[in-house]
Structure formats: structure tokens, C-alpha cells
Amino acid sequence: MISEVPGWSIPPPEGFHAEDLDRLADLPPHTELIDGSLVLVGPQEDFHTLMLYLLENGLRRTAPADLRVRREMSVVLGPRQRPEPDVIVLRAEALRGLEATSYQAGDLLLAIEVVSPESEERDRKRKPMLYAEAGIPHFWLVESAEGRPTVHVYELDPATHGYVLSGSHQGRVRLTVPFDIDIDLTQIDRL
Template identity: 35%
Template sequence: MSDSSRAASSGYPEVMTAAERYDDADDESFPTRQVRLPVVPPGGFTVADLPKLAGVIDGRFELLDGDIVMMAPATHWHNQAINLLWFALRSVAPEGTIIAREAGVDLGSSVPIPDLVAVSVGEVVASDIAFSPTDVCLAVEVVSPSTKTKDRRFRPAQYADAGIECYWRVENEEDAMVVYSFELLPEGGVYAPTGVHRGRLIVDKPFPVDMQLPAVTWS
């Protein structure tokens, strides 16, 4: 099936093909590949488009103001940290709260995908791919070298503006997890820092947590 046939069957306009070439200081080109992206419709994409988009985009992506933003590959440390935190938080989350991995937050024309979220179980169904921010009480981002600016500056502003009660940023400090915790101010729209946690994570919100931060190892 041709690219145009695939695009037509997906319900989206014909895709655009793009290939970029980058040269380093020694004038040696990096390998390149073609990336197929649907043409952005008037008004942009929304969360309702995610199932179809997932079928035609080869790679992980988010929506930002109706446009597609490709996500960089994660490091091994990043993936290990997410796995360990997911298991650890599941063991301490109160009844009625689930810990979900890489689920979107529905902001309409923007759909960020935190590494972990804590969500009210009553609002979860098997087919969910994104949750309303009113159902999310915690968003967690594990910082990678390619996401430092996004996770330290842009994500907190985005999640606070959406009204998510708590935000945790997880940093790599000599291969150990360090958790920076934040809580939404009463007036909303802005987070206040509540702690820097090394070795042990103790917080009261969004639910009481007192646990050892698991070591990130390769075994």
C-alpha cells in the first residue's frame, strides 16, 4: 500500500515526507530517515485524534497546541527509574488510586504524557489513553538529558495551569534517584517546592508516602 493510500485509509490528509541531514564539525553526515507525519488540520489535533494518530506515526509523540511533537528516545536509566517508581508507588498508593505509566493528560489541544500519574480509580476504564487533569492528583517526570528544560520549566507550568495537585521531578544524581516535590498553591496556577528527597521520600500530598527510594541498578 502506498503512503497516500495509507493516509487515505486512516482518515487523515496525505502525509508529508521529510528527511533532514545534519553535518558535524568534520563534515560527516549523521544517518537520516524519513518520518511520516499527518498534515495538521485546521484548528489542530485533539485528544480524540490520538487513536488514529498512533496508527500512522512511527514513534512516541505528544500533542502541543494541536501539533505533533515527537518524543526523544529515553535512556536506560530513565526507563529503569520509571519501572522502580511505578512498583514502589503502587505499594503505597491508597485504595481508590492507581499509578499509571505514560498515560496522557487531556488538555484539549495539548496532550502531555507524564512518565507516571496517580489517578482516581473510579475514572479509569480499560480503553483510556488520556485522563482529565481533574482526575490526576500527581504527575511525575523522570528527567533525561534531552528533557531537562521541558521537565524543569515547561512541565511544571503546564501541569500547574491544569490544576494537577502535585508534581514530582526525578533527577539522576550519580545514578541515584533524587525527587524534587512540588505542591499547587491555594490560588492555583503555580507550584511551590516542598522538598528535595535523597534516599527516602516523605510527603503528605497527594497522599502520605514514606518509602526508601529504590536503587537504580542494571540487574
């Protein structure tokens, strides 16, 4: 018996566009659009899930009233780019209601990627490049170094339009930009 192939499994000649993610039926959860191609996300390790929880809660606790924290929401970076950062911080004025399925790059202050084995290349190379090109001022890359979280903090260089490393943090993330942040990374052991 031959089963039907989902329509989204065959891309159009010009590739998919950002708005297609809202129209394609039966897409797997957390499908991203990078360079016009659909990217399906594999199962996540416990480290990834725990870091999302820790970062989301830490950022919510410290974010000023005019900012909001979201996790696993896609961001439209351009006509053929709609990745899904693990965690984002955006301006509260960008909220459009509970039906929103994405945000615009210009609404973000921070995009965070927690590196997973299946997405390592995208998280370390392609996504930061796309976020920088879209003008997102801050980017964090979170990795597991021997089971301990390391948060690499990047800021957008206005001259090169690329990210520059401003610090790497283990144990605790204490920053004053994009706002006062204090996250105890050792709390991962209590989750």
C-alpha cells in the same frame, strides 16, 4: 522512489487537538500533544526506565485502595494539550476500562516527569506549567545528579495556580501528601 509522507506529519492550520491522537494512523509510540503540536519522544536512557519502574512500584505499594498508578498514559489537559507524564496517580473512579488511551486532568492527584536529555526543556518548564494550569495538585520532577536520583516535590499553590517546591529528596522519598509514601531510591542500584 518517493515514499508517502504520513498524514500526521503535516499539521492542520489550527494545530492538532487532543482527540486527534486517537485517530491519527501510525503515530510513533508515546507521541504527545503540546500546544497543538505533536512531540515525538526519543530513545530513553537506562536511568529513565529504572526510575519509572522504581516509582511505579513504590507508589503502587503505598497508594490507598481508591487510587491507581499508571505509567506513560496521556492526560487531556485541554483541547490542544495531551502530554504523557512518565507516571501518574489518579482516582480509581476515573478508570473507564482497558481500552482507555488517556485520562482527564481532573482525575489526577500527581504527575511525575523523569528528566531525559531530549525532553529536558519540556519536563522542567512547559509541562509543569501545563499541569499546574490544569489544576493537578502534585508534581514531581526526577533528575539524575551524578547517577543518583533526586526527586523534587511540588505542590500547587491555590493563590498563584503555580507549583511551589515543598522538598527535594535523595536516598528516600517519605511524604504524607498526597498520601503516605515511602520509596527507597537507593533500590535503583539493585534493578
